[in-house]
Amino acid sequence: MSQFASDVLVYDAVRTPKGRLRRGGGTLADVSAYELLATLLRAMQQRGLAADLVEDMIIGTSTAAGEQGGDVARAAALWAGWPDTVPGGVVSRLCCSGLDAIGTAAAKVASGMHDLVLAGGVESMSRVPMLFDKPAFAFEGELQNATGYVTIGVAADLTAADAGLTRSDLDAYAVRSHHRSAAAPASDSVIPISSDDAVVLDRDEGARPDATLEDFAALPTLFGEDPSWDLVARQIPDSRRPEGGLHTIGTAPQLSDGASAAVLGSARAASTTGMRPIGRILAATQAAVRSPRLTAGVQAARDALARAGITAANLDVVEANESFAVSPLLVERELGLDPDIVNPCGGSVATGHPLGASGGTILVNALDQLARVDGEFALLVIPGGLGLGAAVVVQRV
Structure with missing residues (x-):
């Protein structure tokens, strides 16, 4: 049923809470990226992982610069006190970096190259802002034209307009997200961040339980007059430019700080580690469309379901990253x-x-949600800049 020739099992999966940006009073703004990741590595040891059995670490980082540059995976492992023998590396595929790390780790396990690999991601956007690495595609005119790169919010507005989604559709989705986030149950898989032995953050920041449609409808749009629309007009002459724009600060993804990590392994790893698997990776796919559209996540999702041998009707949970409100609505x-x-x-x-x-x-x-609802299959999907998309299908065991 899987695209993989042999089982790729998930033995543990954890994350930090997500913290607001520094300018929003974010609690994690003074915590380095390598400390965020190291906190998870230490926690995994406390949860039963023998670090010396980990044969590789693959960490996704979109902006691999500053304290996130120079192989933050290896640096975090050493900072966490892990054995010198654990290697590590970084993959960077913009917003899809973390799912790419999981897919790459799964492929290594399935191929027989390794029996136990840690995969995940880290991003401290308070300390290493987006585009801090000055990528040429965003700043050099000829390459920008060749790649179709535009302000990501313009791409979101274009995608929403093409899909016939309205400002009201986007606002209503955002209010739903706030209400659901505020009501989300606590999870043992969310590892608190501490400082001087005191917990500073143990759940995601930002959710507004009192969010209303009227509040969101009153927010100004962000991208209606963005100069990137000139490039869109050249790239896609028949494109629909929504008058005044569609997305606002309320329907855009909040920028934040956080880290995540999962232990993937073969069936053999159960006997060597003493750990019990909680899931199985059935498929991991990448897709791309012509930028500036943000529709590749849908294609990646379709490909992943086909490779996993299931259909959308089999899904019990879908985690469609809210890369602007248009993204999950489209999926x-x-x-x-x-x-x-x-x-x-x-x-x-x-x-x-x-x-x-x-x-x-x-x-x-x-x-977590599969366990709550006693479900079996989940789809994970993320679209990214430059027309990228990634998806993973996981089965609860």
């Missing part, structure tokens, strides 16, 4: 999903999208 509509199973505990427009960490974060959320 919901195109796959014919019941809204009740899509992001049942809210998502990034309420509590933040820590870029490279988001893939592992939605894996944790999906496994």
Whole structure:
């Protein structure tokens, strides 16, 4: 039933709470990226992982610069006090980085290359802002034209307009996300962040239980007059530019700080580690469309379901990263999903999208929710800039 020749099992999956950006009074703004990740590594040891058995670490980081540059995976492992023998590396695929890390780790296990691999992601957007690495595609005119790169919010507005989604549709979705996030149950898979032996954050920041449609409807749009629309007009002459724009600060993903980590392994790893698997990776896919559209997540999701040998009707949980409100709405509509199973505990427009960490974060959320509802299959999907998309199908065991 899986695209993989042999079982790829999930033995543990954890994440930090998501913290607001520094300018929003974020609690994690003074915690380094390597400390966020190291906190999870230490926690996994306390939960039963023998670190010396980990044969590789693959960590997704969108902006691999500053304290997140120079192989933050290896640095965090050493900072956490892990054995010198544990290697580590970084993958960077913009917003899809964390799911790419999980897919790459799964492939290593399935191939027989390794029996136990840690995969996840980290992003401290307070300390290493998006585009801090000055990527050429965003700043050099010829390459920008060739890649179709535009302000990501313009891409979201374009995608929503093409899909016929209205400002009201987006606002209503965001209010739903806030309400669900605020009501989300506590989880042992969310590892508190401490300082001087005192817990400073133990749940996601940002959710507004009192959010109303009237509040969100009153917010100004962000991207209606963005100069990137000129490039869109050149790239896609028949594109629909929504008058005044569609997304607002309320329907955009909140920028945030966080980390995630999962232990993937072969069936043999159960006997060597003494750990019990909680899930199975059935498929991991990547897709791309012509930028600036944000529709590749839908194609990646379809491919992942096909490779896993199931259909959307088999899904009990869908974690569609809220890379603007348009993204989950598009997945919901195109796959014919019941809204009740899509992001049942809210998502990034309420509590933040820590870029490279988001893939592992939605894996944790999906496994938690499968356990709550006694479900079997979950779909994880993330669209990214430059027309990228990624998806993973996981089965609870």
